[in-house]
Amino acid sequence: MLLPLSLVLLLCGHSCSVVSHPKPSCRYPPSQWCRSLEIAIQCKVLKQCMELRAVAPPPNAAPVSVSVFYQSLCPAWRHFLSQQLFPTWTMLRDILSVHLVPYSASKDVPSESFVPCQRQEPECSVNMIEACVVELTGASGLEIISCMESSADVVSAARACLHLYAPALSWASVQSCVNGSRGPLLVNRSGAAARALSPAPSHLPWVTFNGVYTDEQQDRAMSSLFTLVCQLYQGIKPPVCTGVPVHLDRGYC
Template sequence: MNCAVLLVLTVWFGSQCGGNALSSSCPAPPSEWCSSMDTAIQCGVLKHCLLSNVTRSHQTENAVEVGLYYESLCPGCRLFLAEMLFPTWLLLNEIMSVSLVPYGNAKETPDGQKYVYECQHGEQECLGNMIETCLLNMTRMAFPIIFCMESSTDVIKSAQSCAALYSPQLNWDKVMGCVKGDVGNQLMHQNALMTEALNPPHNYVPWITINGAHTEDLQDKAMTSLFTLVCSMYKGTKPAACGGPQKTSYKTYCHNK
C-alpha cells in the first residue's frame, strides 16, 4: 500500500476512534511531538502533525537557504547567531532553512586515521565546535540548543543545561561520547571539507551564504537585516510576517458586562 495512503488512513482511523486525545504514554516533550510518526501516534497528535507537514511542504518548496560558517567562541559569530539568525528563523522558519557549520578559521591536521584540530580561540573553542557538531547530528533541536549556548555567558559550561532545556530526552553522556570519539572526529572533518570548499574561499567569520552563494553584498544585507533579505528573496507567497496576507484576525475582545 502507498505510504501516503496508509498515513491518511491511519489519521482517519485515529480521528474516528478518538485518537487525538493526548496519550499518557507520550514519550516526548511538546517540541518533539512531530519528530516521527511513532512519536506523533503515541502522543495522539498524528493528524495535527500531518496537516502541519503538508502546509509546511508547500511553503518551503522555494525556501531561502541560509548557511552560517562560524566558530563557537568568535564574538561576531555569537552575536550574529544569537541576535540575528535565530530570531529571524523563529519568525520565518516556514520559508527559510538554516545550515550551521561550526569550524570557521580552524586548522585540520591528519593524524593516522583521525584528525587533530587547532582553533582560533584555543582548545575551548575546539570543544565548543565539537559539541555543536555532535548536537547537529544527534537532535532535531540542535539549533535552539546552540542558540542557548551562544547567547549565554559561558558557551561550554551552558551546553548541558541548554540541551536539557530544549531536548530533555537527549542523553548527555552520548553527546560527549560523540565529542570524544571517532564519530565526532569524522563529523568535524566533514565540516572542514565543507568550509575548505567554499567558493569564494572564506577569509573571515561569520561567513554567510544565501542559497549556496556568497557575495559581499549578500553578506552585508544579511548582517544588516537578515529578515528583510529572506523576505525579499523568497519566491513563493509571502507569509504574514513579511507583509503577506493575514490568515487570522486577532480582533477578538472580552467585553466588560
C-alpha cells in the same frame, strides 16, 4: 511542517488554551509540540496540531537554504546568532533551512592546508560539541546551540540545553561523539568544506544563500536577515513576510 510558537498561538486563539498549559508528562518545549506524532501525543496536543496542519498552507517552493560557517566562541557569530539567525528562523522556519557548520580555522597557514582540530584548544573543543549536537539532533540543533551560545559559559550550558530541546537524547551520546573519533572528523570535515568555498571565507561568520556567497547578501544578512529571506523565497510569501493579518473564525462562550 513545523510552525513557530507565535503562529501556533495566533491560529489557536482561546479554543487552544490547552496548548499554553502543557501537562507535566510533556518533556518538550512548545516549539516542538507539533514536530512529530509521538511528541504531540505525549504533550496531549494532537488535536490542536492536526488542526494547525489543516489550516497551514502547503509549501509552494523550496525553502531558502542558509549555511553559516562559524567558530563557536567568536563574538560576531554569537551576536549574529542571537540578533539575526535564531529570531529569523523562529519566524520563518517553514521557508528557511539552516545549516550550521562549526569549524576551526587557523590564520597562520594557507587556506588549502589541513589543520587538525585539537581537543585541548578551547574553541576547538566547543566546535566539536556543537558539531556533534548538529549531527545527533538534526532539526533541534539550532535551538540547542542558540541556547548554549546565549549563556555565559557555553560548555556548562550544553547539557541543560540538550535536555531542554532534545530530552530523548542522552548527554552521554554527545560525549561519546566528542571524545571518540567522530567529533574531530566532523570538525575537520567542516573545515574542508569551508576551504572548498569560492570565494574562501575572509571573516566569520560566513553566510551563503542557496550555496552562493555575495558580499551584498552577507552585509544584508548581518543587519536584516529576516527581510532578505522573505525576498529570496520564490514561493507565495507567508503572512509574516507581507504583514497581512491572519483572520480566523473563533467561537466564544
